[in-house]
Amino acid sequence: GESVGLHLPTLSVQEGDNSIINCAYSNSASDYFIWYKQESGKGPQFIIDIRSNMDKRQGQRVTVLLNKTVKHLSLQIAATQPGDSAVYFCAENRGSGNTGKLIFGQGTTLQVKP
Amino acid sequence: NAGVMQNPRHLVRRRGQEARLRCSPMKGHSHVYWYRQLPEEGLKFMVYLQKENIIDESGMPKERFSAEFPKEGPSILRIQQVVRGDSAAYFCASSGTDSGNTIYFGEGSWLTVV
Numbered sequence: 001g002e003s004v005g006l007h008l009p010t011l012s013v014q015e016g017d018n019s020i021i022n023c024a025y026s027n028s029a030s031d032y033f034i035w036y037k038q039e040s041g042k043g044p045q046f047i048i049d050i051r052s053n054m055d056k057r058q059g060q061r062v063t064v065l066l067n068k069t070v071k072h073l074s075l076q077i078a079a080t081q082p083g084d085s086a087v088y089f090c091a092e093n094r095g096s097g098n099t100g101k102l103i104f105g106q107g108t109t110l111q112v113k114p
Numbered sequence: 115n116a117g118v119m120q121n122p123r124h125l126v127r128r129r130g131q132e133a134r135l136r137c138s139p140m141k142g143h144s145h146v147y148w149y150r151q152l153p154e155e156g157l158k159f160m161v162y163l164q165k166e167n168i169i170d171e172s173g174m175p176k177e178r179f180s181a182e183f184p185k186e187g188p189s190i191l192r193i194q195q196v197v198r199g200d201s202a203a204y205f206c207a208s209s210g211t212d213s214g215n216t217i218y219f220g221e222g223s224w225l226t227v228v
Contacts, residue, residue, distance in 0.1 A: 034216075034217070036219075042221055042222070043118075043205055043219040043220050043221045043222045044157065044205070044219045045219070046216065046217075046218060046219075049216065089156055089157070091157075100145060100147045100162060100207060100209050100217040101147070101159050101162060101170060101172075101173075102147075102149075102157070102159060102217065103159070104149075104156035104157045104158070105156055106155060106156050107155075107156055
């Protein structure tokens with residue numbers, strides 16, 4: 001079926017700690033995955049992406065891990081800051097070429113305690 | 115470098131009226147996507163358009179909803195005879211032919227039906 005889900009609806013972390021947000025997907029044919037950050041009243045903001053031929057990709061303070069065996073995706077945020085507080089969505093792209101038909105998960109709310 | 119521009123940001127309509135939401139893609143982008151987000155939920159794909167062509171409308175409700183992306187001007191998402199259940203945030207996204215699958219979102223249009 002079509003589903004991309006997140007394991008926890010809310011994650012609360014202390015400022016400075018590392019955060020790990022998890023995501024499970026169901027379609028083994030998906031070949032491209034994206035993490036978005038959405039602040040209240042705003043649009044999704046691209047964080048990082050990964051293709052299915054990779055299992056890890058790093059950005060600035062963020063790392064995405066992809067485990068195709070168990071169809072699991074995670075976003076790691078190092079040294080979490082108050083500005084990281086938002087809802088985080090994983091999304092998968094099952095299209096070929098340039099189609100942007102993304103399947104979004106329900107989102108995990110990250111709360112950063114000062 | 116302007117991002118994806120959407121207007122209006124907020125729109126209030128009475129039941130039975132029409133709502134028109136506009137989207138100008140990022141400069142150089144020729145692919146436009148519309149998504150809907152209900153409160154406390156993830157985004158749901160509605161339609162994918164290129165100039166003067168609807169490529170994939172598999173997420174569009176069968177009635178009252180239509181979308182276009184004319185040769186000149188912004189993409190328009192049109193909702194006729196709105197009902198309370200249409201109240202949601204509508205996001206437009208765009209991508210370019212040379213940007214792989216990276217999809218950038220606008221800030222959204224919040225429709226409230228009263």
